[in-house]
Amino acid sequence: MKNEGSKKASENEKLKDLERNREISKDQFLTTNQGVKINDDQNSLKAGDRGASLLEDFILREKITHFDHERIPERIVHARGSAAHGYFQVYESMEKYTKAGFLQDPSKKTPVFTRFSTVAGFRGSTDLARDVRGFSVKFYTEEGNYDLVGNNIPVFFIQDAIKFPDLIHAVKPEPHNEIPQAASAHDTFWDFISLMPESAHMIMWAMSDRAIPRSLRMMEGFGVHTFRFVNKDGKGTFVKFHWKPLLGTHGVTWDEAQKISGNDSDFHRRDLWDAIESGQFPEWELGVQLIPEEDEHKYDFDILDATKLVPEELVPVKKIGKMVLNRNPDNFFAETEQVAFHPGHIVPGIDFSNDPLLQGRLFSYTDTQLKRLGGPNFHEIPINRPIAPMHNNQRDGHMRQEINKGQTSYQPNSLRGGCPFQAKIAEGGFDSYPEKIDAKKVRERSESFKDHFSQATLFYNSQTEVEQQHIINAFSFELGKVGETEVQERMLGLLNEVNKDLAKEVASNLGIKVPKKKEQLNHGVPADYDPERYEPTKSNPSIEKDPALSMMHNGFGNIATRQVAFLCADGVDDNSVNDMKKALEKEGAMVNIVGPNSTEVKTAGGKSLKVDAAFRTTASVVFDAFYVPSGEKAHKALKKIPKAIHFLNEGYKHCKPIAVAQENGLLEETYFWKDLDKKNLEEDGVIVGEGKSSEFVKAIGKHRFWKREEKDSIPA
Ligand code: HDD
Incomplete structure (x- = not known):
């Protein structure tokens, strides 16, 4: 079966919407951007056939100028990505928990555009890098765009967005020589991680085979943060999002990953493309873990801490719908490159939590699009515009497409009869969840965020022996590429807190010893704070193993x-x-x-x-x-x-x-x-x-x- 595109366009509101921008040039003359037919696209205009080219040659000038401006800045993270169109359909109404329109009616298909990515590598880097994978879904709902911008790992390296630039500076190629590409196996990354005990949990996942997936179609996805569902009565429920692939979750071996990178660095991109072209549409079920507000403080971890997951053993995942990706993009740049995701794109019925990592993200994503896509009208780019009607008083800016008619561009107005109107909540107007906050303004980290190791240990203990061995091998490879023994030793100190055998095995592979002296673990403390206050703790976790954390128990x-x-x-x-x-x-x-x-x-x-x-x-x-x-x-x-x-x-x-x-x-x-x-x-x-x-x-x-x-x- 060929790309479903045009055939299915009539069934998918977003594809129908994109149709007005599609261009195929079939049976058409070659023209300039001004529509002037071109007679000779092979030769520039010259003074004589050996003569100098003439400045007057508007055809040459236009062609070269446009070419000179083809590149835009790549994403600072997640630059390498592949995407596809599809739809999402809920299994049953979720009205008990959320009023979000796209989660009510099982007969309704909501168009989606989903982009997968690696994090550290540049746009042309290999697909098979050991790395976290981005998993972003844009739902074009009738109430506006909703973006679920997650990863294939359910936790994150850091707890507070203020550390994000540091994390990314550490993992990207080193600034003096821009080496290595798409790899965390280098000094600056491990230097940073070894000084940030809060990354202990995530680093266990990153060193597991989750970070070298067999296929983008065989990865789980996670919203990572705790979000909030809000129903029509205004009642909130905390929610964690999961994507479960119907093909199961599988990785490759590290030796294979490295060789695939040489043989076919587009391996994941090609695999996704080919599967869709051949009609084998990738599918994921959307799962939710629902946590009543009363249970917010019930666990031995804080649900606002993005370095923690909610074990499925404690709160089962309820499968609420399915996403099917059934159409490849027509144009990589127009769609996959220009799509702009944002965890702040939410719709009525879904809201944020106070997770400090999420709160920082809410700023970063619009800011980055302004730079990357060149101005405030990036929402008008075809792949980004909602299928929901869009009317407001925002005006002008670079590359404005919309021609706003009329005299007024302010609210309130009487000259245009008050249009566009504000919507009552009953009419679908968005209202933020009225969470009560009574607090002092402080730069602090909550005590409840201090346990950095229990879930790292839980993750390691939940793996099969083979998976544990792969983790040992990965740490040994990555730390083996680190030149500074001090960094290696500090990492072994952290691993020792996670699992003593793990630390011992890695140390033996590195040919050094696990340091005897327990040094201060958290070096990233504010200058005038008591380091003790920041020293990580370990709680008494209520479970020792969770099979859901092992890929080998999956699919x-x-x-x-x-x-x-x-x-x-x-x-x-x-x-x-x-x-x-x-x-x-x-x-x-x-x-x-x-x-x-x-x-x-x-x-x-x-x-x-x-x-x-x-x-x-x-x-x-x-x-x-x-x-x-x-x-x-x-x-x-x-x-x-x-x-x-x-x-x-x-x-x-x-x-x-x-x-x-x-x-x-x-x-x-x-x-x-x-x-x-x-x-x-x-x-x-x-x-x-x-x-x-x-x-x-x-x-x-x-x-x-x-x-x-x-x-x-x-x-x-
Ligand atoms: Fe981010 C892109 C996922 C933390 C700042 N992020 C980006 C993408 C994904 C994620 C999947 C690619 C979107 C696409 O396909 O275009 N990011 C996450 C997850 C995080 C996270 C799951 C933690 C739970 N990110 C995070 C923080 C910040 C950012 C804390 C900044 C404070 N992320 C960005 C960004 C990017 C981005 C710089 C780069 C390109 C873009 O946004 O559109 O704004």
Whole structure:
């Protein structure tokens, strides 16, 4: 199925709205921006055919000037992103909790535009960086735009927005040499983190496989902050937002991530694009954790502290609706680059909490768009304008599109009969939640924000052994890239507060010791404050584990959209290819024929089998599983292609399922075959023999066979 765009435009109010700006130039003359038809776009106007170009050449001048101005500043964070259109539909009315119009009617589809991003890298950086992923959704509701601007990690590094510029300065490439790109494995980042114990929880997530997702379609999303639902009676309920992907939550290995970055740095962008183009629309369920106002102080953490999550064990996630992304943008710049998200874009029925990180964000996002998009009319850019009617007395500014008619641009007025009117609350007018506040103005951090380690420990304890090992490896890699032993030691001191074994293992990999002396943990205290007051504490958490925090407890079995490489050469058996293909495609997996050249292979039955990629143009790391169909002649040929053997070796190293329809010596060429327990091959995700499609489907559904990592004997 092709991009749904124009076909579905009539069903989606936002797509209909965008239609008036779409331009395709079909059957049209080339013109200047002034509409003058161009006769020669190949040669500039010159004094003689070898002569100097003439200043008079308005066609040349206009073309070059526009080109010179094509770039706008990239986002200071989340510069690298990919986005898609779609819709959201609620399962049942949420009127008990919120009056938000788009959460009332299960028959209504609300258009959305969703952008995913990495945080630290520049616009052209790799998709597979170890990093947090942004997860921003713009709901074009009938009551105005609502933006849920979250991440794929439910907590944040810092508690107060005033630290955000410091955090970002520390993680971005270092200012003297602009190295490294899209990576946190460098001195300034770990220097900062080691001095900020409040980042302990988030850093555990960032060092887990959550930070190297298999696909943007296989990530959870989180609103992070506690927000507030408000119903039509004015009653508030605290709410935490979750996005749960229907394909499950999966990561890749670190070795794979690094290799994908070289082989296809657009891996996530391409994957999202291809899935939508092929009609396999990514889907997420929106979940909410609802916390009655009476329970605000019930927990051993503060719900206003963005370094804490509300464990699902304590407050279950209620799934309230589904988002489907079903259309790729027409133009990357116009849509993905120019879209402007803002956590302050809310609609009646949703409100903020006093989380000091959120409060700072409410300032930052408009401010950044003014710079990035060049002025105060960025709301008029097609991708940003609401489908809800928009009328006010704001006027003028750079690039104003709207032609406001009439004499008045103020409120109140009588000359225009008072238009535009203010709306009563019953008419949909927004009213802020009347939270009672009685406080002194202070620059302080609440005592209830001081426990920086309990949830870091909870996260670590909730991981499987394999996941814990990956976290140890990630810390060892990242801190191993740090030049200053002092920074490494300070980090080990913090890790020791999270889990002693974790600190010990990382220290041993670094070749240094966990410092014995417990030093003052929080170095970021105001100058004239007692550091004791800022020293982190550890509470007595009410739970020790929460399975929801482990990716490996999430969404296995589904193989839809998994990319399977069929390693083929001339002489491949027809049935062996077709039967497996049919079985995999029935489950929604994608079959890719990989062959010696990029055109075709001849099957044993004399048919031509179209090749999707040649060994030389692709790599094992972009596939989820491997299948070698039978065919003696084909196997003989594959044995002579070192890259084909490398596919199997590397696939094995990355713990991916491998099926070989017929073993006649090909597997003997690999590093791993000789060490395998031939009686228990399937437990190790290696399936040998014809007609084993259901075993292979099951193996792909398991995602990875992590036990292989214990051997780590594959030098691929
Ligand atoms: Fe932010 C972009 C998510 C804290 C300031 N942020 C941005 C984007 C996402 C987030 C997903 C990309 C939006 C897009 O796709 O265009 N940010 C978060 C989350 C945070 C967070 C989940 C903590 C819970 N951010 C945060 C703070 C500040 C900012 C504390 C500043 C005080 N964020 C920005 C920004 C950006 C941005 C500078 C850059 C580009 C943009 O806004 O549009 O204003």
